Amino acid sequence: MKPDQKYEEYKMLMGRIADLDFSNAVLGWDQQVYMPKNGAEGRGRQMATLSTLSHELFTSEKLESLLRSLNEDSTLDDSQRFNVQRSLKDVVRKKKYSEAFVSEMALTTSKAFGAWQEARSKRDFKIFEPLLSKIVELKRQEADFLGFEGHPYNALVEDYEPGLRVSKIDEIFDQVKRELFPFTREIATRFKPDTSFLTKTYPKSKQWEFSKRIIEKMGYDFESGRADDAPHPFCTTFAPGDVRITIRSAENEFNMMLFAAIHEAGHALYELGLPQEEHYGLPKGSALSMAFHESQSRFWENSVGRSFSFWKGQYATLQNLFPENLGAVSLESFYRGVNAVEPSFIRVEADELTYHAHIYIRYLIEKALLAKEIEVKDIPAFWNERYQEFLGIRPSHDGEGCLQDVHWSYGSFGYFPTYSFGSFYAAQLHASMKRDVPDFEGKIERGEFNSILKWLREKVHIHGKRYPTDDLLTRVTGEGLNVVHFMNYVREKYAQLK
Amino acid sequence: MKPDQKYEEYKMLMGRIADLDFSNAVLGWDQQVYMPKNGAEGRGRQMATLSTLSHELFTSEKLESLLRSLNEDSTLDDSQRFNVQRSLKDVVRKKKYSEAFVSEMALTTSKAFGAWQEARSKRDFKIFEPLLSKIVELKRQEADFLGFEGHPYNALVEDYEPGLRVSKIDEIFDQVKRELFPFTREIATRFKPDTSFLTKTYPKSKQWEFSKRIIEKMGYDFESGRADDAPHPFCTTFAPGDVRITIRSAENEFNMMLFAAIHEAGHALYELGLPQEEHYGLPKGSALSMAFHESQSRFWENSVGRSFSFWKGQYATLQNLFPENLGAVSLESFYRGVNAVEPSFIRVEADELTYHAHIYIRYLIEKALLAKEIEVKDIPAFWNERYQEFLGIRPSHDGEGCLQDVHWSYGSFGYFPTYSFGSFYAAQLHASMKRDVPDFEGKIERGEFNSILKWLREKVHIHGKRYPTDDLLTRVTGEGLNVVHFMNYVREKYAQLK
Numbered sequence: 001m002k003p004d005q006k007y008e009e010y011k012m013l014m015g016r017i018a019d020l021d022f023s024n025a026v027l028g029w030d031q032q033v034y035m036p037k038n039g040a041e042g043r044g045r046q047m048a049t050l051s052t053l054s055h056e057l058f059t060s061e062k063l064e065s066l067l068r069s070l071n072e073d074s075t076l077d078d079s080q081r082f083n084v085q086r087s088l089k090d091v092v093r094k095k096k097y098s099e100a101f102v103s104e105m106a107l108t109t110s111k112a113f114g115a116w117q118e119a120r121s122k123r124d125f126k127i128f129e130p131l132l133s134k135i136v137e138l139k140r141q142e143a144d145f146l147g148f149e150g151h152p153y154n155a156l157v158e159d160y161e162p163g164l165r166v167s168k169i170d171e172i173f174d175q176v177k178r179e180l181f182p183f184t185r186e187i188a189t190r191f192k193p194d195t196s197f198l199t200k201t202y203p204k205s206k207q208w209e210f211s212k213r214i215i216e217k218m219g220y221d222f223e224s225g226r227a228d229d230a231p232h233p234f235c236t237t238f239a240p241g242d243v244r245i246t247i248r249s250a251e252n253e254f255n256m257m258l259f260a261a262i263h264e265a266g267h268a269l270y271e272l273g274l275p276q277e278e279h280y281g282l283p284k285g286s287a288l289s290m291a292f293h294e295s296q297s298r299f300w301e302n303s304v305g306r307s308f309s310f311w312k313g314q315y316a317t318l319q320n321l322f323p324e325n326l327g328a329v330s331l332e333s334f335y336r337g338v339n340a341v342e343p344s345f346i347r348v349e350a351d352e353l354t355y356h357a358h359i360y361i362r363y364l365i366e367k368a369l370l371a372k373e374i375e376v377k378d379i380p381a382f383w384n385e386r387y388q389e390f391l392g393i394r395p396s397h398d399g400e401g402c403l404q405d406v407h408w409s410y411g412s413f414g415y416f417p418t419y420s421f422g423s424f425y426a427a428q429l430h431a432s433m434k435r436d437v438p439d440f441e442g443k444i445e446r447g448e449f450n451s452i453l454k455w456l457r458e459k460v461h462i463h464g465k466r467y468p469t470d471d472l473l474t475r476v477t478g479e480g481l482n483v484v485h486f487m488n489y490v491r492e493k494y495a496q497l498k
Numbered sequence: 499m500k501p502d503q504k505y506e507e508y509k510m511l512m513g514r515i516a517d518l519d520f521s522n523a524v525l526g527w528d529q530q531v532y533m534p535k536n537g538a539e540g541r542g543r544q545m546a547t548l549s550t551l552s553h554e555l556f557t558s559e560k561l562e563s564l565l566r567s568l569n570e571d572s573t574l575d576d577s578q579r580f581n582v583q584r585s586l587k588d589v590v591r592k593k594k595y596s597e598a599f600v601s602e603m604a605l606t607t608s609k610a611f612g613a614w615q616e617a618r619s620k621r622d623f624k625i626f627e628p629l630l631s632k633i634v635e636l637k638r639q640e641a642d643f644l645g646f647e648g649h650p651y652n653a654l655v656e657d658y659e660p661g662l663r664v665s666k667i668d669e670i671f672d673q674v675k676r677e678l679f680p681f682t683r684e685i686a687t688r689f690k691p692d693t694s695f696l697t698k699t700y701p702k703s704k705q706w707e708f709s710k711r712i713i714e715k716m717g718y719d720f721e722s723g724r725a726d727d728a729p730h731p732f733c734t735t736f737a738p739g740d741v742r743i744t745i746r747s748a749e750n751e752f753n754m755m756l757f758a759a760i761h762e763a764g765h766a767l768y769e770l771g772l773p774q775e776e777h778y779g780l781p782k783g784s785a786l787s788m789a790f791h792e793s794q795s796r797f798w799e800n801s802v803g804r805s806f807s808f809w810k811g812q813y814a815t816l817q818n819l820f821p822e823n824l825g826a827v828s829l830e831s832f833y834r835g836v837n838a839v840e841p842s843f844i845r846v847e848a849d850e851l852t853y854h855a856h857i858y859i860r861y862l863i864e865k866a867l868l869a870k871e872i873e874v875k876d877i878p879a880f881w882n883e884r885y886q887e888f889l890g891i892r893p894s895h896d897g898e899g900c901l902q903d904v905h906w907s908y909g910s911f912g913y914f915p916t917y918s919f920g921s922f923y924a925a926q927l928h929a930s931m932k933r934d935v936p937d938f939e940g941k942i943e944r945g946e947f948n949s950i951l952k953w954l955r956e957k958v959h960i961h962g963k964r965y966p967t968d969d970l971l972t973r974v975t976g977e978g979l980n981v982v983h984f985m986n987y988v989r990e991k992y993a994q995l996k
Contacts, residue, residue, distance in 0.1 A: 015543070015547075016547050016551075019543060019544040019546075019547035019548070020547065020548075020551075022540065022544055023521055023522075023524075023525060023544050023547075023548055024521075026521075026524060026525055026528055027521060027524055030524055030528065034724060034726075035736075035740060036720060036721050036722055036723055036724050036739070036740055036742075037721040037722075037739075038719075038721050038722040038737075038738075038739025038740060039722070039736055039737045039739050039740025040739075041737065041738075041739065042520065042736060042737020042738055042739060042740060043736070043737060043740070045513070045517060046517040046520055046521050046736075046737070048517075049513075049514050049517035049518065049521075050517070050518075050521055053514075053518075053551060221536075222534060223534050223535040223536050224534055224535075224536040224537070225534055226532060226534050228532075238533075238537055238540060238541070238544075239536075239537045239539065239540020239541060239544070240536075240539075240540055241534070241535075241536025241537050241538075241539065241540060242533060242534055242536060242537025242540060242541070244534075
């Protein structure tokens with residue numbers, strides 16, 4: 001086979017794997033948005049089979065020998081060489097997974113999702129506990145067979161932010177505990193805006209009318225995506241031209257739909273900006289990391305969606321939609337209201353400051369579970385005590401406590417820290433963007449988001465996985481991760497909010 | 499390997515194939531009900547990949563040698579032996595398909611679906627013609643490599659009603675032309691009921707409220723299924739506990755939603771009654787044939803849903819839902835209205851008599867295309883001439899003519915005759931059921947459908963593919979297909995409709 005043919009053969013194989021994975025994503029999406037109850041068992045086995053087949057292809061001798069041969073090929077261009085090297089690294093890692101493990105994990109998590117749903121609605125952790133215990137046991141096995149230095153958590157974080165280690169996460173969170181947590185307490189104590197208008201009645205269809213208008217302005221195109229109701233908002237990719245989001249809403253909680261829609265659309269715009277057509281199923285065509293993904297969604301949600309400039313431009317429209325709720329509420333009052341800082345139970349509804357305490361608590365639990373310092377049965381008590389410690393509040397039941405997140409039912413351990421890291425990356429990108437994009441605040445105010453999206457596409461999206469996170473941050477912002485940008489951002493913002 | 503282990507290994511392999519096929523069904527369903535426009539290309543390649551992988555597994559040496567070995571095993575029970583023999587027969591047939599052919603067909607039909615949609619909405623056959631020509635070319639190749647005696651159409655019908663041949667279809671349709679078509683003309687001429695109330699405004703949500711009530715009474719359970727809007731009503735199975743239907747509606751055409759919902763629910767009840775859990779992905783757990791499938795949907799739609807007893811029981815509820823439309827319409831008038839016989843353009847909205855002319859025309863076209871007596875470009879003229887000949891009407895554009903059906907875009911040739919055969923089987927089953935089920939009409943009137951469903955489950959559903967159609971009909975009704983039952987049914991019904 002000629003080198004060119006080999007690269008084409010590699011692309012074809014990776015394309016098949018992507019086809020299986022994207023198909024599995026469709027099944028997973030349907031499971032959450034439309035599947036009837038009695039479909040769960042069949043869906044579980046089908047998703048397990050697709051995972052197994054994908055795993056078989058990805059760890060086949062054929063692909064590995066092709067990659068080893070291509071890895072010696074000096075005629076590849078930069079993108080090709082990167083794809084080959086990164087795929088080889090991924091194959092070596094994936095080969096550590098046995099077929100039995102992959103299949104058992106898929107089957108377990110599929111059952112766990114149903115159990116989690118039931119447990120959450122009945123506020124009964126016991127319903128979820130046996131399957132979560134099984135998942136934790138599997139994750140411990142996974143860390144062991146993947147191998148790690150230091151903490152077993154390191155083995156799992158690699159899936160969500162390659163290269164990140166517990167030592168770095170601890171270092172960052174030490175700074176967060178030292179600087180952000182006291183700052184958050186200070187703001188929560190002195191800044192008590194009126195938020196009563198946010199819990200008036202906002203009919204779902206009108207909320208969606210406004211949310212849709214905003215995400216379309218951001219550049220989300222409903223010919224390449226759609227939005228459906230789900231118990232947990234998420235973004236999922238089925239094809240280069242089919243990236244969907246889910247939303248949830250409550251008529252008496254204005255914040256729930258809009259900011260989640262902006263957030264998920266931020267994820268979607270990243271996916272739609274990746275060079276997926278040219279590099280279908282290849283590293284260069286794929287998102288850098290979950291943490292970097294989160295930088296995109298957080299940027300749109302907070303740096304844009306919760307900014308004063310944004311509301312200066314959009315508030316009149318919102319007032320016109322809901323005159324009875326907002327007619328007497330000034331722009332300034334509204335802006336203060338959507339930026340209220342108050343310890344609360346539900347992570348996805350938390351403000352941008354207290355949010356990181358939610359993450360830190362989950363991180364502590366995951367780390368302790370992996371290190372066998374606690375067991376699954378200990379989670380509710382551990383959770384509630386940490387909420388008391390870091391947020392000063394204690395959940396009255398597990399539905400608003402440790403049952404609120406879907407992640408563990410998927411077997412996602414090591415994911416949560418990426419939410420905080422994403423925010424920190426977002427603030428760093430935001431600081432650079434303000435320097436690069438002329439009349440930045442004016443554009444946000446006028447809802448002219450295209451030059452912002454263009455900046456993100458050219459600086460970030462187009463590279464896929466090409467550069468490791470700190471390299472990409474350095475290329476774009478001149479330095480690796482530096483939490484000072486996030487602290488500057490929140491200090492500046494809240495200095496003006498009295 | 500011991501025989502028991504071999505059978506388990508066979509079940510496992512077939513289960514994997516079923517997992518791929520059911521996954522593909524989810525992708526196909528989503529393609530029609532929710533997929534955004536720009537997802538089409540990716541979806542096409544993904545469905546092609548799943549088809550290819552399923553085909554690879556089904557035609558693998560591993561499965562065939564397992565089947566050949568099991569075929570010699572005398573310790574298998576009746577169901578096991580049947581599953582093995584039937585699977586072996588199917589494998590031999592499927593091995594005639596090359597991987598390239600399967601993949602090309604999947605890719606072509608996926609593109610063709612989009613083209614058909616566009617062509618239909620723009621009423622422009624030219625948009626669909628190139629891809630349909632490609633499909634017909636592929637179907638001719640398919641008939642050739644499958645092999646056939648007599649007409650090439652015989653090779654394709656086998657997928658939808660095994661054992662059925664052009665000679666038999668022609669014989670049946672000769673009788674239909676001789677007896678049903680003149681009878682239809684006579685009824686259409688003398689029976690002119692008022693149907694104006696059917697085209698008043700029936701809000702979609704209230705139509706659905708009534709339709710849902712009826713299909714739930716039939717035994718369709720929304721914990722094992724759901725209904726979504728689609729341009730073409732269909733039923734699709736994703737798992738033993740997840741069988742979905744799609745519906746379409748028009749506010750000014752009462753007939754469109756209800757009868758299609760009953761029809762599709764009839765399909766769904768068949769799927770849900772198959773022994774799918776025990777025989778997941780195996781012949782015994784699968785529907786006998788498309789024609790037999792149609793017997794189930796037609797039975798519910800016509801023998802039940804268009805019967806006088808049914809409306810005697812349900813009409814008051816419908817009147818209460820739509821008092822402004824139906825308050826002044828008597829039960830008898832309504833019954834006459836929904837049984838009006840009138841030549842019309844759209845097959846899925848046709849009455850039970852003219853319906854078979856629609857089918858016959860499609861059959862003639864398919865047969866002529868396969869035999870190269872006509873080409874795709876000739877379809878519109880051929881179609882319109884036959885409508886003139888058999889129904890006395892001529893479509894004013896291809897949207898109400900040869901672009902109305904989705905089937906050809908899927909590559910389904912040989913499918914249409916099963917609609918008529920299904921009706922004929924349904925009438926034959928209906929005649930037996932009336933003898934077997936005490937107080938049959940009274941039960942229909944009271945909406946007590948459970949003993950009817952029980953009869954179908956025990957006599958028909960539970961057997962899956964175990965008996966060939968004529969054998970099953972003989973077991974259940976005492977004879978093979980006999981169109982006299984259908985003619986008796988329509989003669990008796992219309993004798994009372996003046």
